[in-house]
Amino acid sequence: MNNDRIIGNSVPRKEGRDKVTGKSQYVDDMVLPNMLFGATVRSRIPRGRIRNITFGPGISWNEFAIVSAKDIPGKNCIALIGDDQPCLANGFVNHPEEPILLLAHPDRHLLPQAVEAVSIEYDPLPAIFTIEESERRAEIVWGEDNIFKTYLIEKGDVDGVWEQADCIVEGEYTTGAQEQLYIENNGMIAAFDATKGITVWGSLQCPYYIHKALMALCDLPAEKVRVVQMETGGAFGGKEEYPSMIAAHAALLAIKSGKPVKIIYDRMEDMVATTKRHPSRTRHRTGVSRDGKILGGEIDFTIDGGAYATLSSVVLSRGAIHAGGPYYWPNVRIRAKAVATNAPPHGAFRGFGAPQSLFAMERHMDRIAQTLGVSPVEIRRRNFLQPGQTTTTEQIVREPIDLGKLLDRALEVSNYQTKRQQFAKENHRGQTKKGMGIAAFLHGAGFTGSGERYLSSVVGVEGCADGSVRVLVSSTEFGQGTNTVLSQIAAEALGLPYESVSMAQPDTLQVPNSGPTVASRTVMVVGKLVQSAALGIKQTLISSNLLGEAYSAEEFRSACRNYIAKHGQFRSWSRYEAPSDIFWDDQKYRGEAYAAFAWAVYIAEVTVDLTTYSVSVDDFVALQEVGRVLHPLLARGQIIGGVAQGIGFSLYEKVVWQNGRMQNGQMTNYIMPTSADLPSIRVFFEELGNVYGAYGAKGIGELPMDGPAPAIVNAVEDALGIRFDSIPLLPEDIMDALVPSSPLSGVGSTGGDR
Amino acid sequence: MTDSCRGRAKSEISLVVNGALKTVNAYPMERLLDVLRHQLQLTGAKEGCGEGECGSCAVLMDGMLVNSCLVPVLQAQGSNLVTIEGVAAEGVPHALQQTFLECGGAQCGICTPGMILASAHLLNQKPEPTIDEIREGLSGNLCRCTGYAQIIEAVAEAARRRTTA
Numbered sequence: 001m002n003n004d005r006i007i008g009n010s011v012p013r014k015e016g017r018d019k020v021t022g023k024s025q026y027v028d029d030m031v032l033p034n035m036l037f038g039a040t041v042r043s044r045i046p047r048g049r050i051r052n053i054t055f056g057p058g059i060s061w062n063e064f065a066i067v068s069a070k071d072i073p074g075k076n077c078i079a080l081i082g083d084d085q086p087c088l089a090n091g092f093v094n095h096p097e098e099p100i101l102l103l104a105h106p107d108r109h110l111l112p113q114a115v116e117a118v119s120i121e122y123d124p125l126p127a128i129f130t131i132e133e134s135e136r137r138a139e140i141v142w143g144e145d146n147i148f149k150t151y152l153i154e155k156g157d158v159d160g161v162w163e164q165a166d167c168i169v170e171g172e173y174t175t176g177a178q179e180q181l182y183i184e185n186n187g188m189i190a191a192f193d194a195t196k197g198i199t200v201w202g203s204l205q206c207p208y209y210i211h212k213a214l215m216a217l218c219d220l221p222a223e224k225v226r227v228v229q230m231e232t233g234g235a236f237g238g239k240e241e242y243p244s245m246i247a248a249h250a251a252l253l254a255i256k257s258g259k260p261v262k263i264i265y266d267r268m269e270d271m272v273a274t275t276k277r278h279p280s281r282t283r284h285r286t287g288v289s290r291d292g293k294i295l296g297g298e299i300d301f302t303i304d305g306g307a308y309a310t311l312s313s314v315v316l317s318r319g320a321i322h323a324g325g326p327y328y329w330p331n332v333r334i335r336a337k338a339v340a341t342n343a344p345p346h347g348a349f350r351g352f353g354a355p356q357s358l359f360a361m362e363r364h365m366d367r368i369a370q371t372l373g374v375s376p377v378e379i380r381r382r383n384f385l386q387p388g389q390t391t392t393t394e395q396i397v398r399e400p401i402d403l404g405k406l407l408d409r410a411l412e413v414s415n416y417q418t419k420r421q422q423f424a425k426e427n428h429r430g431q432t433k434k435g436m437g438i439a440a441f442l443h444g445a446g447f448t449g450s451g452e453r454y455l456s457s458v459v460g461v462e463g464c465a466d467g468s469v470r471v472l473v474s475s476t477e478f479g480q481g482t483n484t485v486l487s488q489i490a491a492e493a494l495g496l497p498y499e500s501v502s503m504a505q506p507d508t509l510q511v512p513n514s515g516p517t518v519a520s521r522t523v524m525v526v527g528k529l530v531q532s533a534a535l536g537i538k539q540t541l542i543s544s545n546l547l548g549e550a551y552s553a554e555e556f557r558s559a560c561r562n563y564i565a566k567h568g569q570f571r572s573w574s575r576y577e578a579p580s581d582i583f584w585d586d587q588k589y590r591g592e593a594y595a596a597f598a599w600a601v602y603i604a605e606v607t608v609d610l611t612t613y614s615v616s617v618d619d620f621v622a623l624q625e626v627g628r629v630l631h632p633l634l635a636r637g638q639i640i641g642g643v644a645q646g647i648g649f650s651l652y653e654k655v656v657w658q659n660g661r662m663q664n665g666q667m668t669n670y671i672m673p674t675s676a677d678l679p680s681i682r683v684f685f686e687e688l689g690n691v692y693g694a695y696g697a698k699g700i701g702e703l704p705m706d707g708p709a710p711a712i713v714n715a716v717e718d719a720l721g722i723r724f725d726s727i728p729l730l731p732e733d734i735m736d737a738l739v740p741s742s743p744l745s746g747v748g749s750t751g752g753d754r
Numbered sequence: 755m756t757d758s759c760r761g762r763a764k765s766e767i768s769l770v771v772n773g774a775l776k777t778v779n780a781y782p783m784e785r786l787l788d789v790l791r792h793q794l795q796l797t798g799a800k801e802g803c804g805e806g807e808c809g810s811c812a813v814l815m816d817g818m819l820v821n822s823c824l825v826p827v828l829q830a831q832g833s834n835l836v837t838i839e840g841v842a843a844e845g846v847p848h849a850l851q852q853t854f855l856e857c858g859g860a861q862c863g864i865c866t867p868g869m870i871l872a873s874a875h876l877l878n879q880k881p882e883p884t885i886d887e888i889r890e891g892l893s894g895n896l897c898r899c900t901g902y903a904q905i906i907e908a909v910a911e912a913a914r915r916r917t918t919a
Contacts, residue, residue, distance in 0.1 A: 012855060019863030020851040020870065022798025022838030029797035181898050183802045183810055184864040233800070233864025234898050267803045479862030479899045637858045637904055644901030667807035667896065675902040676893035 006492045007695050010633035014483035014503060015231070024231040027187040027203050032260040035189070036065065037108035038253045039263070041101035041118045042273060043093035046127035046342040046660040047141065050091050050100065056117035064114060065257035067102040072252065074219030078244050078310075079212050084142075085308035085345065087217055087248045093122070094141065095307035095344045096661035097273040099245070104253040104261050127342035129660050131281050131304050134339040141307070142340030148305050149313035149338045151320050153392055153589045156331030161296035165287030169368045173284070173360035174726045175709070177655040178277035178648070179662075180349050181672050182478075184233020186243060186274060187264040190250035197224025198251050203232045204243040206516035207474045211508050213244035214251055229506040232478040236645070237348030239478065240518055241311055242274045271665035275347025276655060278303040278315055278338075282323065282360030292374045292382045296331030299323045301357050305338045306345035312338040315346075317448050318519075319353025321593045322706075324392040325361035326403055326442040327383040332392050343660040348518060350645065351705035354443055362439040362710030363725055366717065376714065377416070380440050381407060393593045399688060403440060406601045406623055406686060410438075413684060414603040414621040420718070427719065431610045434618070435719030439711035440601045444594030445699025446521040449584035452595070456576055457515035459529035461490055462504075463537050463570035467557025469494060472504045472571070473514040475526045480701055481634035482522050488630060489527045489694045493534035496553050512573070520699025523630065524596065527694030529574040536572030579692060595692040598699060600624035602643075602707035605679075606715040613731035613738070615651050615716055617679045624703060625686040628696030632685075635700055639683045642704025648672045650709040654728045767831045771796070772840025782828035786820075787811045789827045790837060798838035798867040802896070809895030812868035813837045819875040819894075838867035841874065849912040850874055859908035861899035869895045873909045882913055 005011075018024040053068075055061050069076050069090040076090055077083040089100045103114050126139050133139075134146045142148065162168060188202035197220050204210060207227040214225045227247070232239060246263055253261040265273070286297035301323050305312030320336035369379035384403035390396050411417065416436055423434040446452050460472030471490050477483045487501040494501075504511050514526050537560075541547040546559035564570050584591035605619040622639050629635045652671045656663040664670045689696035709727050717723055722737050768777045771794060778793045790796045790813070799822055802808035806821040813822045814836040841848045850870050853859065860866040869892065876883060876891035883891060888906045897905060 010858075013858075013860065015863070016855045016860055017847075019860040019866050020847070020854045021842060022796075022867045024863050025797075026800070026864065028801070029791075182862070182864075183808055183896060183898055184800065184862070185802070232862065234862040236898070266801075267805075481861075633858045633904075637861060637900055640901035640903045641861065641899045642901075645898070666805065667803040668805060672896060672898065673901075674893040674896060675889045675906065678889075678902060681901055681903060 011498045027230040028264050035260040036104040038104040038261045039111040040099050043098040048122040048124040052121040054119045059117045065104040067252045067256050075216045079216040082309045095342050146340045148309045151336040153334040158296045158331045158333045161287040166290040167288050169371050170285045171364045171367050173282045175280045175356045177279050180236040180238030182234025185265045185270040188246045188250040189262045190254040191260040192254040199226040200247045201228045205235045205239045207506050208513045210244045210247045217248050227508045229476050235478040236350045240348035268665040272662045277349040278346040280356035284364040294383050299334045301336040303338050306343040308345045310345040315353040319357040322354040323357035328385050328389045351702045355706050358441045358706045359709045366714045395592045410601040410623040433608045433719040435715040437604045437711045437714030439707040441706045442597040442599050443703040445524045445596050453578045455515045458512040458575045459514045459533050461533040461572050463560040467560045469501045472511045474506050474511050475514045475522050476517045489530045490534040493531045520701045523697045524693035524699050531694045533572045533574035596690045596698045598626045598703045602711045604711040604715045608719045613735040620681045623684040626700045627690035627698035636683045639704045640681045643681045646708025650712040769830050770834045780827045783826045786825040786827050786830050787822040796837050809868045812871045853908040853912040857908035858904035865897045
C-alpha cells in the first residue's frame, strides 16, 4: 500500500472545517444550566499583610457565592513542581494581582461592581522589582536568599583560558518580559457533584497538570477529578501552568455554590495577572584566539521569576543549556540563576528561556567579530559545532549536521553579501539606513535530560466498532496542528487513509497522560508513541489471524469490527522508554540534554528610519533543519508564526512595569505586529531526519522564537554602527542613542521600570 | 459591558441576521457582540479584547465591517448583519472558508471568524487586491499564530478563484 500521500503531505487540518465556519466550541461558547459567573478579587499592592477585608455597601452580598482561602478543602497551593504558590492569599500577598477572594453570581454584569466593592486594608511591606534588587537582598521575599534555583554547567578548564586568549570579549545583554497574547483569553468552567467529584472544561495546554493541582486542592482521589480541554484559541506556553489556577478558582466556587461556575478573564485581567516571558540578563566573558576561535568563556544567565517558583527552575535549565548556542566551547562555565521579585510569576512562553540566552549569545558573537575585525559570517563559521564534538553539557553531536552549509544557503537566499556591500555604499546618504543581521542557533526537542524518563508518557490507539481508529492522548491542539500530525502518524503506521483516523477530545476520563503539550515534544516524542501504539493495533489483528500482512482499508475495518465483536474494547498502549544511549547527570548537569536538536540560521534585513527612529524588517530568511517535515503547510505556519512573535519580542512588545504591575495591559498600548507590520518571511527546510522521532521528525514549535531578536538587533547595529544590547528595541531607544540630548532621553527608564 | 446598560429598560430591537429577521429584548447600550452570542446563540464572533483592537468580534453590518464589541445593539436596529455562521451559502463553504483551510489561514481558529469577515469585506471592496492591499485591509484583525502570511495567501487565492471562475 502506498502511504506516501500521508507523511510529508499537507492533509487538511483535522478540526479546520469547524474553525472556518465558526462552529468550534471554545470554553466561553459553552453554557451549562444554572451556571454562575465567577470573578477574582486581587491584590492591589505588591507585598504586604492583609489586615482587614470589608464587603462594601450597595451590593446584595447574600446573592453571591464568596470563597476565601479557608474554604479550600485540601492544600492551599497550585501543585506544580514545588507547592509554594497559594491558590488564594492567606493573610499575605507577594505580588500585585495575587488572588485573594472569589465571587460568583448568576448575572455576569454584576461582578465588576462587586469586585470593586470589596475593600482590602493592607500593612504594606517593602517590595523588590528587578533582578539587581533581588540580588542585593535588601528584602528577602522568597526563601532565605531570593533564589529559586541555580545551575552550574562546567566543561574543561575555563580559568586556564584567560592567559592563552589573544582577546577577551565581555558583554551584558538583557531581554524584557513578553506577553503571550493568545487571542482567546483564559477561561474555565467547573461543575461539582458529590458522587462524581469535580469536572472542569477549559482553555488549556496540559490537562494532567490541572488534574494534579485539583486533586491536591480539593483533596479528591484521581478518579474524582476530570479535566476536559475545549478548543483552545492560542496558548504559546501561556496556558501551560496558569490554567491550573483558574480551574482551581472555578472549582472552589462550584463546590461552595453547588452550581456550575464559569470564569472568563477579560483582556486586561489576562495580561496583568497571568504569566509572561521571564525578563533576563546574560553576561558573557569570552576568551578568543586571534584567528577567531572561541577558547572558552563564562556565561552568567539570570532570570526574574516573579513572586513564586512555578516553572522558573525549568525555564532556567533550558536557557542555561542553550546559552552557548550552536558553537564549540572547549572550556565553559555557565552559571544560571532564577531570582524572586514581587511581580506576578513569570512562566512558560514558546522558547522557554532559550530566546533569552540565545539573544545574548548571538549578539555577543557579533561583538567578538567586531573586536577581532572579522565578519559576522566568519566568526560563526569558525566556531560552529561539528559532528563528533560536544556541546556545553558534553553531549556528543551525533547527527551529521553541517551548520556551515546551512549558513551558506541562508547567505545565498538572502543575497547577504551583495546587499551588505550595497548598503555600506548607500548608507552614508539619506534618512534611512539599512543593515543585515545573522543569528545561528539550535533548539533541543522534548523535556531536558531525564525529564522524558520521569514523565513516562503513555499513548493509546483504539480500534473502534465502526472499524475506524482513534488516537487517545492528553496532548492538546491549540493551533499548532497536534490533531492533524498525530492522525497522520497513526494513519501512516496502519496504512490507512488519513480520514479514517480521529482524535479523542483530551479528557482525563478518556485519555492517558501523554505528558504536557510543551517543549516541542508532541510530534517527536508523543508522535513516536502514537506510531508504536498504532503498530500494536496492526500486530494484534495480524496475530489474531483477522488480518493478513498486506491489507486494504476495507479489510482493516472488517478485521477491527471482528476483533471487537469477539473481545470487546480494542486498545493498544505505548509507554515512553528512554533510549539506552541517552545519559544525563542531574547533579553535574552533564550529558545528553536532548534526544535531538533542531538547527537554524536566520537572516534579517532591516531599514532604520532616521526621521521616526523606527525599524522595519524588510526581508526575513528562516532556514532550519528540523528532521523530516511531516506536514509542510503546518510546519511553515509554525515557523512564520514564531518569527512574527520574535519580531514582536525584538521591536514592539514592551511590558511597562510600575511597582510590579503591568501598566499597559491592553491591546491598545501593548503592541503586537499586525499584517501591515511584517515582512515577507521566507521559510526554508533542510531535512536530515532523526532516529528518535516519528518518521524522522524533530521538534519545531519553539525554534523560530529563538532567532529573530538577535538577527534583527544585529541588523540594526549593521545599519547604524551603534550597539544595542537590550530588547525590546523601540524607536525611543534608538533616538536616545542617536540624539543623547533628546527631550525623550531618560523616558522609559525611570523608577520601577525595567 | 458598561454600567450604562443597567438600570435602563430593555427594549425590543429588530435586526436581520444572516437573512432571518430577529427580534431581541435587550438593553439599548448592550454590546451587539453579547446579544449575538448570548441571545442569538451565534458564538462564532469572539471577544478578544473588548475595545475594538483585535477584530475577533468582527461582523458585517449593512455591508460595513464593524467590531461588534463596540456597537451598542440599539445602533444595529433595522440593520442587516452577516456573521461567520451566515457566510456559507446553503451549506456550500464560501471561497474564503475553503482557501483558509487549504492555505493554512486558520491555526488556533479564534481570530478566524473575524478574519474571514474582514477578508470578505476587503474582496467586496477590491475584488483583485494586491498583497499590500490585503496587508492593509486585514490590519485591524490580529492573529497571534500565523504571522499572517498564510492568511494573506488564502485571501489572494480566493480572489484569484473568484476572478477566474
